[in-house]
Amino acid sequence: MTSAYLATTLKQAFRVCDPRPLSGEDMQRYYVDLSKVRNTKAIAKVDADLKFQEAEEFTTILFTGHRGCGKSTELRQIEEKWKQEYFIIYLEADQEIDIQDARYTDLYLVIIKQIEYELRKKEIQFDRELIRNFEAWFKEITNETEETVERSVSMSGTLEVSSSPFPIPFIAKLLVKLLAQIKGSDKQKTTIRQTLERDISRLQTDLNLLLLDGLKKIRAKFPHYKGFLIVFDNLDRVPPPVGDHLFFDYAPQLQALKCNIIYTVPISVVYSEKNVNNFFDKCNIVPMVNIYELKRDIPDLGYKQEGLTAVASLIEKRVKVDALFEEYEQLLTLAKASGGHVRQLMQMMRTAITSTDAAGRTKINADDVTNAIKDVQFNFERTIPDEHYPDLVKVYLKKEISNTNIGQSMLFNTSALEYNGNERWNYINPVVKSIEVFQNALKNATV
Template sequence: VYQKSEWEAVETELKNEAEFGIGLPKGVPLVARLLTRLTGQIKTGDAVKTEIRQRLDSQIEQLIGRLNELLLRAEIEVRKTSKKAVVVIVDNLDRITFKDFGVGRTSHDALFIEHGEQLCALHCHTVYTVPISMMYGLSARTLCSIFPAYHVLPMIKSHEPRAKGGGDSPEGMNRLRGILGHRIEVDSLCEEDAVTHLCRACGGHPRDLMTLVRHSIEDADESQAKPITRAAVERAEARLVAAFSRMIPEPYFEKLVAVYRTNKIKKDADHQAMLFSQSVLEYANGVEPWHDVHPAVQKLDSFTEVLKNERAKLTAES
């Protein structure tokens, strides 16, 4: 990213900062200081991001080559410890900002389709997280051809689809309780009713489950023998509901109600956006997946109003 003269200038500046006690502590390696500086620059604004991206694009093959040299040395060392291979996991790429560049091209396509060859060029096992919405777009088949060993990770089935009567899924609820048990002392911290509500409110989404737990702990009632009460969980849930209320466009609610009623989505841009924002969640039930509206979205006034009107309309027609 840095040219030689720029590297020398940055190196001198970082050393001076360390001498005067500015920035990171003196004992931190220069490479770590450089990465911290680069990360800070990337976060400063779009102009810096664009400049860094342009410089990297012109050097991408060289960068991959150097990375592969590093990975080769790492694999040699790993095999000395009786391990089989190096695995690189690049998480949170499923959360990168969605931008529509026009002419059917998005920021997701730019990374995973246009740069897919480079992503596959590392000489090691690699795991990338991809937005699930891409599996329902026009680029889905191209994506699958670039990454043939793909796996779609559904939500944990906390409930049954409405076509099968709905209600809690005992297996899924137990799985979610197990996840909780690995993170907190459930029996000593949580009321039983609170645990059940946590598992239902997250919709089977482990990340939302942990978010709800964190907020519940913040709102815990320390005067209670088990501080994570149903009331604390409901306050945490209200924060999640509020977050969805700020992100969902009003025209989406009719489509969300349709998903709620049928447990199916359409393969269009709006439903892709719902999957990306996780206002709609995907579940696996045999070969064909099914979908449902996130429980937090179901509590929004706009959603309940449209659902009420839909039910009244169906009743009148019958």
């Protein structure tokens, strides 16, 4: 890592410690391979699935882990690695659908809308007869016409392709309208979904005919592509009940399309008693970076130097440490308080930076680090329900979590974290330990 990219001022450090996933040039500058200290083969397994895939074969892959653990950054790495062999379409679910109430039909519409758009960018059109049939069916079931759609859909954004010689097809406009209605109106959302689900076999058949036609044409123009690879990121943000509904009740529908798909999944789904492996062949978990020496009979775990060093390197790759911290130990304190959670580390770093600036100093000191940790602690105090604390005590003492609704909720809100490697185990988020309600629950524990 060249020092030219290392932040030397608080303002620069605040910008480069953005907790959002890495992409573009930032991926090249700041990416740290954490696979060794995560003790996971999740990324390698995804790579193997894609490597062994033959042209015109299709697979569905689940990719999970805590929100903010670095899944999106790893998915961007996968995208970069396989972009020469797959026609990759990267989708962010929260930008496309109502993340609080997602259904498989919503995902179907997003996928075909985006594939049509991306093909049009490559100057490729679906078979005209297939499109006409698809459009005719949609007009019939939705009572939409060229005129009603034209009046309500703007020809900007993801509809326009400046370089494409092809006009925007009716179906593209209609899909944009339907998705906007699904995202914006509960009444219209219900009506559209019920309408589509009444003839779901027709919808799946037509979608697959279009996908296979698009695949044939993309491979004719670009023979190096094996096929489509849809990456559906940010589906892990759906609430646990929605995740259970989507990935269990609708598992067959999520695997019915003739393309390769990676779905991100809430980690709570992995803890469901329904057993996700009964529904999907491939579920890959990205755990926390392991900063601890696991000893199940010791509540307060010691630290594993390799893990702490790796977490600290996430900051060291971005900032000139001796220019930003009074002492290196303060960076290690942040690493310990992160629990190996990448986004939490970046959030605390940013808070420490603003604390330092507010005090009129140029270097982060111990007080700034304490303020940053307290800020995360206070947020947990506001959001953790009182009934969770006895279960958090059990996680602290036993290093395991129950597959109850409370257990799933704790994983979803990151008050409890998963680690794995030779063993799978759980531990509380380190900032939770200082919460007074947790300490009281610990004193009263009968575990």
